Amino acid sequence: MPRPFPFELLAPPNPLTLPLPPAAHPFPGVRLLRAVPYGVLDGGRPLELDLWLPDDVPGPRPVIVFVHGGAWRQGLRDDMGPFMRDPEPGPFARLAAAGFAVACVDYRLSGEAVFPAQLDDLRTALGWLHARSGELGTDSSRTVLWGASAGGHLAALTALADPAGTAAVPPVRGCVVWYAPTDLGALAEDCPPGRFDPGSTTSFEALLLGGAPDAQPALVAAASPAKRAGPGSPPFLVLHxxxxxxxxxxxxxxxxxxxRAAAVPVDFREIEGADHLWVGIEEDRITECFLTSLRFARSVTAGPVQGGAEDDRQGDGER
Incomplete structure (x- = not known):
């Protein structure tokens, strides 16, 4: 009589125990682990992250988790925007050279799953980074979220959702938000006439939420970082x-x-003349947005990064 098939063998491997991939060395002093699985979904693709690690930095390194933009509909995990693509080394190598471990994370796009799946994915990524911090040489208790556009929205939501942390995920130390939607219920008021229709079922916001925003006010509020701020939330840097x-x-x-109303430290800076993605401003001003964000990450992760540069522009990859 044939033995029953051991169906447990069909289960996917646990990302918490999978061996890490071999590291590449794209720049001196920087290691890169590409396409590391951090989450396996039933009926969906594996969720992956790229991990940039500094070499020769003593002690556990603080962590930056970068969340890409793309209207929740598209985008690449390692893309900080069109004006950050060409310089070599790129922004993530520069952050690693400054002493940070940098995780560029995937999340489910709105064509794959609706909100709050994206928030769940980022929490899972933070849990993976915490669980494997020992072998990675990172300090997950010193984590900063950094996102642009839709990624800034998701980074802010993640920072505000569990400000005290959980058993699996320590609280983050800070959040950097670049040109992000933050109050979905107020977009119709803030946008020029005809720019945003809260009754549409085909807007990027509707595709994220799974229906027209004006038909689901409770979900709109839950998906709006400006409605989630409260006591104990981490410090924010907001550039727009x-x-x-x-x-x-x-x-x-x-x-x-x-x-501010919740007594949360926030540094809000309006970048004069800048359109979305920093279109319309000079290269040196875009660089300053990057460096301002790096300085903020340093400040909230307990001062200068061990092994990092003394001067803001030395080791920061000034272009």
Whole structure:
């Protein structure tokens, strides 16, 4: 009589115990682990992250978790925006050279799953980084979230969702938000006439939420970082262009006002003349946005990074 098939062997491997892939060395002093699985979904693709690690930095390194943009509909995990693609070394190698471990994470796009799946994915990534911090040489208790556009929205939500942390995920130390939507219920008020229709079922926001925003106000509030700020939330750096034609600067103002009302430290800076993605401003001003964000990450992860540069521009990869 044939033995029953051991169906447990069909189960996917646990990302918490999978061997790490071999490291590449794209730049001196920097290791890169590409496409590391951090989550395995039933009926879906594996979720992966790229991990940039500094060599020769004593002690556990603080962590930056980068969340990409793309209107929740598209985008690549290692893309900080069109003006950050060409310089070599790129932004993540520069952050690693400054002493940070950098995790660029996938999350499910709105064509794969609706909110709050994306928030769940980022929590899973933080849990993976915490569980494997010993072998990675990282300090997950010193983690900063950093996101751009839709990624800034998700980074902010993740930072605000569990400000005290959980048993599996320590609280994050800070959050960097670039030109992100922060109050989905106020977009119709903030956008120029005709720019945003809360009754549409085909807008990027509707595709994220699984229906027209005005038909589900409770979900809109749950998906709005400006409605989630409260006591104990981590410090924020919010950068937003004054001439943003896709996500009005009023959205950045709303998040900053909500954080201040909750007595949460926030550094809000309006970048004069900048459109979305930093379109319309000079290269050196884009570099300054990057360096400002790096300085913030340093400050909230307990001072200068061990092994990092003494001067803001030395070792920061100034272009």
């Amino acid at each position: 262009g004054t001439d943003d034609t896709l996500v009005p600067v009023a959205q950045g103002r709303r998040l900053a006002a909500a954080l």
